[in-house]
Amino acid sequence: MVRALHSARFERVHIMGWRPIIKSRRDWEDVVPHLHDYADVRAAFSWEKAFKELDGLPGGRGLNIAHEAVDRHADGLRRDHLALRWIGKTGETQDFTYARLRELTNRFANVLQQLGVGTGNRVYALTGRIPALYVTALGTLKHRGVFCPLFSAFGPEPLRARLAIGEAGVLVTTEALYQRKVAGIRDALPHLRHVLLIGDNHRPSHVPGTLDFHLAMEQASDRYTIGPTAQEDPALLHFTSGTTGTPKGAIHVHQAVVAHHTTGKLALDLHKADVFWCTADPGWITGTSYGIIAPLTNGVTSLVVEEEFDAERWYRILQDERVTVWYSAPTAIRMMMKGGVAPVHKYNLSALRFLASVGEPLNPEAVVWSLDAFGRPFHDNWWQTETGGIMIANFAAMDIQPGSMGRPLPGIEAAIVRNTEEGSVEVITDPDMQGELALRPGWPSMFRGYWNEPERYRKCFVDGWYLTGDLAKRDKDGYYWFVGRADDVIKTSGHLVGPFEVESVLMEHQAVAEAGVIGKPDPIALELVKAFVSLKDGVEPSEALRRELLGHARSRLGAVVAPKEIAFLPSLPFLPSLPKTRSGKIMRRLLKARELGLPEGDTSTLEN
């Protein structure tokens, strides 16, 4: 009885506590949002019309992302407009106009040409956020290679897996990263023919078996004509994590640029005079779709900041660069919240017009805090590696329900579905019902496959819906609310970690019999990777062994994938070994329930 009353009260607080943030015309005195009226713009929208905002290759030779991002501006009135401003770790800046970016990306396309790299070949980049990364991405697209970014904080094992699965033919990296992470695995990568190294401290690099990136660039011509590019030609390969098995390489095609451009305009409200800052690393898809492509196709100035998060440095950059549109992530926003509003108010952030967030659900406290801190709310939006671009968003001219991911983009049909016993899905039309978030296929940036895994791709589609793997609800006003993952994939600091990848590395260690990895709820990162380990017979748990396992996992996986916590199972008297299904699969959900002290639910498929 007490419990029922308590939950009823909680529900009231929940509904009453977060008032919607109402938008009015006063919010856009100077710049009228592109999506000024949700219903009107949505009704009038078609992807065919959106396509017409792009130029296409001259002479009707098709559609190429790099042409839309760079060359069409370099050929036109925006040739001398600042395309990229790079801010290095020590505060130094490098500026690239659209004309300059065309020269550099032409050079890199010629480097690939001279190396004999064929179209469709995978060109990987493994660097921090340095100018060469952006040149590599766009030059590869010009050459009609497939660009695949790798996160520089990955350890050797995630790198090896991703380079091997995509059969990387070319890798651009720095000398330091190569020596630390790639040299030791290169023998396991027979497809990797060319490695281009960026020397440390601007010095040329002389590592055997590699080429110097800058020397190759200097020797290449700055003129290049993009060859015929079909809309369905593969352009980008982005890895993401599943519950089981190896990482999946989601393939996107050149047609995706229609969605990059349109969502940049409608969801991020990019206008020609904007200074845009996407804080994401191109190693994750946000940093490519919105850190490279969308701002450039929209012809704005895009800021690239090499250094990692640091609240006051960020405020200073927002002030000094007069950033107008800012796209960041909940983990960073919650870290800023820890510091309070006072540090923010030391800076003049009057140029800021629109703030957006992606990576994991932005909690209502953070939305409301941002209104206090910046005078503007963060607008949460939702999408994933497979969707290639923003699918559901809070828009500049639409009221915000704090905690909601917003409403579907024009051109995007979303639904909440449930599985039926016959193995099909049915749409849930009643509001506020939990189900799996599904999207109707057919938008331009939808993934076209998982690299070399047609079966895994096929399983994502049921009855004409793409199933996202995210659980959500839709309210009566059409706003979507994230509930959790339908599978065991861990959402941490804005990216996905596959438990299997972590478990495999832990089980390499001679002391480990079994490992189960879950996401442990965390107020800053949403979830933290936590591993439960059972030891082989005769091995005693100890603090020294725990640290050895943590060190092993960090060396192999890198800090962003490795567990933050490791627990030995024998230390829990009620849990003699890892709970398993009859098929032997570890029941991570049960581990999670135990970790959280929740009811364990149906354990009928467990051993014993």
Place this chain on the structure above:
Amino acid sequence: MAAQTEEVIRQTVIRVLGEIAPEADLATLKLDVSLRDQLDLDSMDFLNFVIALHQSLGVDIPEGDYPKLATLNGCLAYLSSHSHPEV
């Protein structure tokens, strides 16, 4: 007395780093190079590092001062000037 305090601080910083990144060879740590770069710390690791320093040494570290802890020398200077050995 002051020298001993500095030694305690140094040992504490090294111990906390060793708990977060046990694989690291802390004997070769460079004094003026970013700890995050040298030890492959992500933002959550760095946050845990600061929290552990606060708990071990009783020094209050406001968010705005986090950048001052970016290097080993930075940590030693900041924590020495903010700790109260008499307490």
